Amino acid sequence: MYHIMPYWWDINSMAEFMGNVIDWGELWKQKTAGKKECSMLWHDKKYAGRYDENVKANNWRKGRRLIRELNVTMRSRVLDIGAGPGTLTIPIASMVKHVTAVEPADGMMWYLKKNIAEKGLDNVACVHKKWEDVDIAKDLEGPYDVVVASLSLGMPDIKAALEKMNAASSAYVYLFWPAGVTYWEANYAEIWHELHGKEFRHGPRCDCLYNILYGMGIYPNIKMYKDEYLESFSNINDAVEYYRPFYNIENYRQEAILRDFLRKKLIRKNGRLILKGYSNIAKIWWKKRYDY
Incomplete structure (x- = not known):
């Protein structure tokens, strides 16, 4: 019987045959170098507020979609890394024993605490720090049955971040990360050269994560699914104002390019x-202990 090896194995093996083993952690750092940290975009309450509106749409639909991918019970203790305004934390809190939500951005933390208060939740703890700055022993109430990081892996030293996630878990770790070019990155790439005189640099993909974990002696499961990306605006000015920081708009010329681009993309x-639009997302997960 013949077996088709996964894409990430093929790259790694070819590199070894050529006498050049890939340093996947260093590749991750290179692909994230020079990019704005995700948390920096969400310190502003105005932008965080719009994000908050989207995640609460249709009874927290995005968070409930994530919950279906997790192994949780009423006794579970959950650690949500990069919690945002509570995309996962809020809908899962009523289904588990405890949630600790780690969120570095001021604006997101403001809405997270607001949503916790509005729901009257008493089993959620908030940690207002970057994951890199979290002290497991001092800042967390672990260990946790489930550790999850959903599209929140902007840490340059991803290996250290993953090691800490693994250490914080007593059972499962779940990561959700792009498997290919995301819908929003494809949009950036369309006009990035016109805006900035250079090509858009895409971030690292799930193949980096898999190979870093493999090098750590962790052999994770992988599942792919399509994730919907949806933004709604009252008018074109509203859309332009929202997307300015994402496209690094700094002058009137760039704003005019963005405005024309959005006029073509937006549907009434x-x-x-x-x-x-839709993006291919990888669910990468592992269980720390198995009963044989």
Whole structure:
């Protein structure tokens, strides 16, 4: 019987045959170098507020989609890394024993605490720090049955971040990260050269994560799924203002380019302007102990 080896194995093996083993952690650092940290975009309450509106749409639909991918019970203790305004934390809190939400951005933390208060949740603890700065012994209430990081792996030293996640878990660790070019990155790439005179640099993909984990002696499971990206605006000015920091808009020329681009991309529906697309996301997970 013949077996088709996974893509990440093929790259690694070819590199070894050529006498050049890939340093996946260093590759991750190179691909994240020079990019704005995700948390920096969400310190502003205005931007965090719009994100908060989206995640609460349709009864926290995004968070409930994530919950279906996790192995949790009413006795579970959950650590949510990069919690945002509570995308996962809020809907899962009523289903588990405890949640600790780690979130570095001021704006996101403000909405997270607001949502916790509005829901009357008394089993959620908030840690207002970068994951890199979290002290497991002092800042957390672990160990946790489930540690999850959903599209929140912007740490340059990803190996150290993963080691800490693994140490904080007593059972499962779940990571959600792009498997290919995301819908929003594809949009950036379309006009990045026109805006900035250079090509857009895509971030690291799930193949980096898999190989870093493999090098740590962790052999994770992988599942792919399509994730919907949806933004809604009242008018074109609203859309331009929202996307300015994401496209690094600094002058009127760049703003005009962005405005023309959005006019072509936005679709009018029910009196709103909608930007919609799909991205391939990898669910990467492992269990620390197995009963044989």
